[in-house]
Structures are given as structure tokens and as C-alpha cells.
Amino acid sequence: MMKKQFMLLVGLMLVLSVFLAACTGKDNADEGTKDPVKEDDSKPAAEKEKEEPVDPEAALVFPLEVTNTATAKEDGELTFGLVSDSPFEGTLSPVFYSGAYDADVMQFFVEDLLATDGDYLITNDGAATYEISDDNKTITLKIKDNVNWHDGEPVKASDLLYTYELLGHPDYVGERYDFMIENVVGMPAYNKGETDKISGINVISDKEISITYTEATPSLLSGIVTYPTPRHHVGDVIAGELTMEEIVASDKIRVNPIGFGPYKVAKIVPGESVLFERSEDYWRGKPANKTVVLKVVSSATALEALKKGEIDFASVPVDQYEIAKKVENVELLAKVDLAYTYIGFNLGQWDTDKKENVTDPSKKMSNKLVRQAMWHAMDNDTIGKELYHGLRFPATTLVIPVFASFHDASNPGRAYDPEKAKALLDEAGYLDVDGDGIRENDKGEEFILDFASMSGGETAEPIAQFYIQNWADVGIKVQLLDGRLHEFNAFYDMLKASDPKVDIFQGAWGTGSDPDPSGLYGRTAAFNYNHYTSEKNDELLEAGTSEKAFDLDYRKDIYNQWQELMVEDVPVAPTVYRYALTATNKRMVNYSIEAGTPNYNPWMWGVSE
Structure with missing residues (x-):
């Protein structure tokens, strides 16, 4: 196959519109859910996108797929390096996980029923096919033959129902009860405990299920949940066999989880490694490798492990890019994230x-x-150029440029302008009362901010200190919370707990493949760690997923207004x-890292002799 290439750019122009007729692609556990990630985290197979930036000034050229076209070793072993300075949490269920590392683990054994193409549109090429009603409110899925869990039991329509029963349960302890779950007919009443049935979900047979939504929305083609949960394996919360907390902590999720993907879990060393074995009964056919080994490697040792052949592929922290491109037996692939x-x-x-965010004016x-x-x-701009070798570029709005139909390229955001910053602080009444170079608040009181930021990689500390100096340059005193950076899991635990010690924090989002931002910034979004709410925000987020939003121009206008609101x-x-x-x-x-291509799916990946 001819090597495909694309030009990296340090800019915002993208040729590809990832939407067709107001339709987008799929949001699920292994291809683009909204996940908290590390600032320097790249997920080689957990995030899917397709883009073709064409900046004529670009200096870097990278392929989207490997150049080795040899036949895969029939009974080979593939080794995936999960680059992290923290253990993976090990909540290996798409219903309950929250971090990107667990998604990296799940990609080898978890699948959705519906597949997506390179433009994020759901297709009939997955383990199930679908039909949508004329009013765009009901989707009917039919599971194909020979789609079986790794213990041999067939995947049933009732297993998909169970996912919705868990996500909407009054005792649900995860963070994925979002708009497309709440939009299911009968879900709000079920979530409040007023009924034990979700009226909008109809299990027609073991292989067929329909889901009806209150509102028709273009997110039906991008944000629908179709990952089933093996009720017979994990236990039945609905029948009272165990509690929600017990299922999350159980071995059935953390030690011996099952899926219907190309590989099955053979052994887990918690937080450190996973041994996968080929699923001989995989519905697509025989996976390429006999075994896959996933092991955690630190950001400091990942390149050396690749050089020695100890791992076959891994994400590369961009602070190591200059070194990585000189390693002879390593090939670099890249794409906009x-x-x-x-x-x-x-x-x-x-x-x-x-179960909602509350904004506190104090x-x-x-x-x-x-x-x-x-x-x-x-x-x-300096951060991107100097610390990231041009592989980061200034963000302007909260809708990423990959969503070319909805990213407002005309909105400049708030560019680096220290004098403007000083003027705004003066306007707010935050003045240097005592002449020490540090501003007090509008009441003349000491104003010191505690800043939470994650550890990991060589750039984490310099970036945090760089921003602290930026703020000091305009008279704001910021200090690292507890005087140090915090480990990934501990950092997000603080945010989930609404820790009052945190004034500001540096995080990173994997956005998912649906441009709808309500899962991150909605009033009821558990991922809304900043706890911002406003009636205007509610109004715009609701409009962006309404039936009117099937009109591409209407949805674009709504999201332009929302981006403007967030900049304000x-x-x-x-x-x-x-x-x-x-x-x-x-x-x-x-x-391949290009979504929609045959070599994108883990069952194809292999090694040559």
C-alpha cells in the first residue's frame, strides 16, 4: 500500500470537514469518549480522527500508517507500551472507567456494536447493523451472528439494555450520564427512581433492540452508546445481586473482565501490565497475533524500550520528539488529536x-x-514552539479545529497580551495596594491562588512554572498546590471531589468524536470540574443537540455563539x-492511525518475522 502522508502545521486551518450533512461520528469507549487525559498524553489507538491540514509553511511530514508491508507473523506477539508515569486505574468497563489509560487497555478486548467510518459516522460494518426511523427519534440495532462474549455466551440485546440500566441508575457512580443517555424516553423517571423500567428501550429479541429518544438530535449519529455490558458475567445490579459500588470494585471488572473484541484478557498485573490472548471465536475472523502484551512504561524509558525492541508501539511525549526522530529502528506517525x-x-x-454543578460566587x-x-x-505560543517543537499550537476556543464545521476560526480567543491582562485586572479592582508587585483583590485583601497541575514527562514542571511566571508578570501570585505537581489519578480525584483547596488547575480533555460539549460543560455534567453554570450556557447546549440542529448552518451558529460565550x-x-x-x-x-481504514482495527495489527 502506498504510504500516506500529511503535513503537520502550526495553525488552525483544516481542509477536511468531519461532518456530512450535519452528521458526525461515534462517541464510545475506545474511539473518542470525552476523557480526562494527561497534558502530554497521546492515545495511539484510543482516539480516532481524520484530518488533512495543508499549511504550505509546514516543515514536518509524517505518515499515517507504517511502511512495513510484510506478512504478519501468524502466531506473533505484539507488545504495546502504555506510556505513563502512573499505574492504570484498572476500571475496565466502558460504563465506569474515567481515564484514558483504562481506555488504552480496553481497546484490545472491548468493542461497540456499531462501527464508525473515518468521518465519525456510524456504519453497518460493526457487530450490529442499524436503522433509524423517519422522525430520527428511534434507532433499531440487530446484532450479527457469531458475536460472542469471551466466555462463549452470545452477546444479547439485553446486554445493551443493561448498559443503559447502569448508566441511568439512581446509584450510578460513574461520569457518563450525559445528554444522549438522559434523552432516552423514560430515562429521567428511571434515573429518579420513579420506575424500574426504561420505557424508551424495547428488547425485541435476543438479537434486536430499539432505543427511542425524546428529542431528535444529530448526536444520534455521533453520541449514541452501543457498548453492551455482560450481565451474566459482572452480576445484575438491577436484580439486587450486588450494589453499584460492589460491581465497580469487583474482580469481574478489574481482574477478569470480558468483552467480544479480538483479544481476551488472560492475566492482569494491576496497574502494570495485561496479557491478552487471541479470541479464536472473534466475529471478524482470526486476529493477527497469538498474544498481545500491554505494559506500562515511563515517559523517560519509552523510547529506549522501543529502540531495544521491548515494545512495538507507544505514544511519544512530544518533549522527546527530537530524540525519537533519530532512532533508526523506529517510525513516527502523527495526526491532529x-x-x-x-x-x-x-x-x-x-x-x-x-447531581448537578453549583456555581459559588464566593x-x-x-x-x-x-x-x-x-x-x-x-x-x-512560546509553550508550543519552545517546549513542544511546534507540535502544540495556541488554542482559541473550546471547539477543536478538527471539528472543522463547528470550530469558529474567526474567533481569536484571548491572545497573549500582558498589557490587556493588566488593564482587566485594574478594571476589576485587583490592584497592588502595598507596592510589592503582587496585586490584592478588590477588597484590598491578599490574593494568592493554589494551582493544581499533573506530574509526568520532562515538560510538566517547566510548563507549570512558566505559567506561574506569566501570571506573576501581571501581578498575580500563583503557587503550586502543596508545593508540588500531583500524580495523574490523585489529581483527578481532587477534581472529582470538588476539593476546595484547588483554585485553578491545568487539565486536558480527550473531546470525543461528537462536537456536543455538554458532557464537559453542562450543568449536570460530572466532568464539569470547574462547576460553571449559567442559563445562557444551558440554552445554547440544549439548542446544539435539538432537532433544529440537524440543520448544519443552525448548529454551526449555535456553537459559534457558545464559543463566544466561553471566551467571554x-x-x-x-x-x-x-x-x-x-x-x-x-x-x-x-x-494505521487513520480512522476508517482496514488497518485501524486492533485485530489487524501484527509484527513481521
């Missing part, structure tokens, strides 16, 4: 009883002029968009 980095402002807390960061100033104070209110300040680098050993075959 479905992700962005941001500075978040703690504006409230999560109400566990109401929080330190409640003045939007101060948030605007802090965005203007950040020199993101600044609940978070996006810092950089990013390119994901994947390094492969040159013995790897049948591997």
Missing part, C-alpha cells in the same frame, strides 16, 4: 444530591475579568491544541 489542554478555574462544587475566581486577564497573560465568561482557558505522536518499531505491520 481530539484533545486540548486548558487551565480550569474552580467556580463552585458538585451537588451530590441534585470562590476566589468568581470575577470573570480576572479569568479573562489570566488567559491573556499566558504565552501559549472563561470558565476554562484553553491553552494549546495538539498533535499526537505514535512511535512504532519497524517490524510492525498492518497498523
Whole structure:
């Protein structure tokens, strides 16, 4: 196959529109759910996108697929390096997981029933086919023959029902009860405990199920959940066999999970490694490898492991790009990522009883002029060029450029402008009262912000300190929370707990393949760690997924308004968009990072003799 290439750019223009007639692609556990990720995290097979940037000034050229076209070794062993300075959490269920690392593990054994193409559109090429009603409110799925769980039991329509029963359950402890779940007919009543049935889901037979939605929405083709849960294996919460907390902590999820993907879990060393064995009964046919080994490698040792042939492919922290491109037996692939980095402002807390975010005007960061100033104070262009070799570029809005139909390229965001930052702080009444170079708040009181940021990679500390200096340059004193960076899992635990010690934080989102941002910034979104709410935000997010939003121009206008609102209110300040680098050993075959191609699916990946 001819090697495909694309030009990396440091800019925002993208030729490809990833939407066709207002339709987008699929949002699921292994191809683009909204996930918290590391600032320098690239997911070589957990995020799917297709883009063709064409900046004539671009200097870097990368392939989208490996160049080795040899026949895969029939009973080979593939080794995947999960690059992390933290153990993976091990919540290996698409219903309950929250971090990108667990998604990396699940990609080898978990699948959705519906597949997607390179433009994110659901297709009939997966383990099930679908039909949509004329009013765009009901989707009917039919599971194909020979789609079986790894214990030999057939995947049933009732297993997909179980996913919805878990996600909507009043005791659900995860973060994935979003618009497309709540939009199912009868789901709100079920979620409130008013009924034990979801009226909008009809199990027609063991192989057929229909889901009816209250509102017709274009997210039906991009945000629908179609990953089943093996009720017979994990246990039945609905029947009272175990509690929600027990299922999350159980060995059936953490030690011996099952799926219907190309490989089955043979052994897990918690947080460190997973041994997968070929699923001989895989519905697509015989997977390429006899075994797959996934093991955690640190960001400092990943390249050396690739060089020695200890791993076959892994993401590459961009701070190691200059070294990686000189390693002779390694090939670099790259693409624009479905992700962005941001500075978040703690504006409230999560109400566990109401299951919604509550904005608290007493929080330190409640003045939007101060948030605007802090965005203007950040020199993101220097971060991208100097620390990331041009593989990061300044972010302008919270809709990423990959979503070319909805990213507002005319919105400049808040560019680096220290003088503008100082003027906004003056306007807010945050002045240097005592002449020490540090501003007090509008009441003349000490104003010091505690900043939570993640550890990992060589750039984590320099970036945090760079931003701290940026803010100091305009008179704002910021200090690292507890005087240090925090480990990935501990960092997100703080955010989930609405830790009041956190004033501001640096995080990163894997956006998912649906442009709908309500799962990150909605009033009831558990991932809304900044706890921003407003009636205008509610209104625009609802409009963006309404039946009217099938009209591409209407939806574009709504999301342009939403991007403008976010630039005005600044609940978070996006810092950089990013390119994901994947390094492969040159013995790897049948591997592509381009969605919609035959070699995108893990069952094809292999190694040559």
C-alpha cells in the first residue's frame, strides 16, 4: 500500500470537514469518549480522527500508517507500551472507567456494536447493523451472528439494555450520564427512581433492540452508546445481586473482565501490565497475533524500550520528539488529536444530591475579568514552539479545529497580551495596594491562588512554572498546590471531589468524536470540574443537540455563539491544541492511525518475522 502522508502545521486551518450533512461520528469507549487525559498524553489507538491540514509553511511530514508491508507473523506477539508515569486505574468497563489509560487497555478486548467510518459516522460494518426511523427519534440495532462474549455466551440485546440500566441508575457512580443517555424516553423517571423500567428501550429479541429518544438530535449519529455490558458475567445490579459500588470494585471488572473484541484478557498485573490472548471465536475472523502484551512504561524509558525492541508501539511525549526522530529502528506517525489542554478555574462544587454543578460566587475566581486577564497573560505560543517543537499550537476556543464545521476560526480567543491582562485586572479592582508587585483583590485583601497541575514527562514542571511566571508578570501570585505537581489519578480525584483547596488547575480533555460539549460543560455534567453554570450556557447546549440542529448552518451558529460565550465568561482557558505522536518499531505491520481504514482495527495489527 502506498504510504500516506500529511503535513503537520502550526495553525488552525483544516481542509477536511468531519461532518456530512450535519452528521458526525461515534462517541464510545475506545474511539473518542470525552476523557480526562494527561497534558502530554497521546492515545495511539484510543482516539480516532481524520484530518488533512495543508499549511504550505509546514516543515514536518509524517505518515499515517507504517511502511512495513510484510506478512504478519501468524502466531506473533505484539507488545504495546502504555506510556505513563502512573499505574492504570484498572476500571475496565466502558460504563465506569474515567481515564484514558483504562481506555488504552480496553481497546484490545472491548468493542461497540456499531462501527464508525473515518468521518465519525456510524456504519453497518460493526457487530450490529442499524436503522433509524423517519422522525430520527428511534434507532433499531440487530446484532450479527457469531458475536460472542469471551466466555462463549452470545452477546444479547439485553446486554445493551443493561448498559443503559447502569448508566441511568439512581446509584450510578460513574461520569457518563450525559445528554444522549438522559434523552432516552423514560430515562429521567428511571434515573429518579420513579420506575424500574426504561420505557424508551424495547428488547425485541435476543438479537434486536430499539432505543427511542425524546428529542431528535444529530448526536444520534455521533453520541449514541452501543457498548453492551455482560450481565451474566459482572452480576445484575438491577436484580439486587450486588450494589453499584460492589460491581465497580469487583474482580469481574478489574481482574477478569470480558468483552467480544479480538483479544481476551488472560492475566492482569494491576496497574502494570495485561496479557491478552487471541479470541479464536472473534466475529471478524482470526486476529493477527497469538498474544498481545500491554505494559506500562515511563515517559523517560519509552523510547529506549522501543529502540531495544521491548515494545512495538507507544505514544511519544512530544518533549522527546527530537530524540525519537533519530532512532533508526523506529517510525513516527502523527495526526491532529481530539484533545486540548486548558487551565480550569474552580467556580463552585458538585451537588451530590441534585447531581448537578453549583456555581459559588464566593470562590476566589468568581470575577470573570480576572479569568479573562489570566488567559491573556499566558504565552501559549512560546509553550508550543519552545517546549513542544511546534507540535502544540495556541488554542482559541473550546471547539477543536478538527471539528472543522463547528470550530469558529474567526474567533481569536484571548491572545497573549500582558498589557490587556493588566488593564482587566485594574478594571476589576485587583490592584497592588502595598507596592510589592503582587496585586490584592478588590477588597484590598491578599490574593494568592493554589494551582493544581499533573506530574509526568520532562515538560510538566517547566510548563507549570512558566505559567506561574506569566501570571506573576501581571501581578498575580500563583503557587503550586502543596508545593508540588500531583500524580495523574490523585489529581483527578481532587477534581472529582470538588476539593476546595484547588483554585485553578491545568487539565486536558480527550473531546470525543461528537462536537456536543455538554458532557464537559453542562450543568449536570460530572466532568464539569470547574462547576460553571449559567442559563445562557444551558440554552445554547440544549439548542446544539435539538432537532433544529440537524440543520448544519443552525448548529454551526449555535456553537459559534457558545464559543463566544466561553471566551467571554472563561470558565476554562484553553491553552494549546495538539498533535499526537505514535512511535512504532519497524517490524510492525498492518497498523494505521487513520480512522476508517482496514488497518485501524486492533485485530489487524501484527509484527513481521
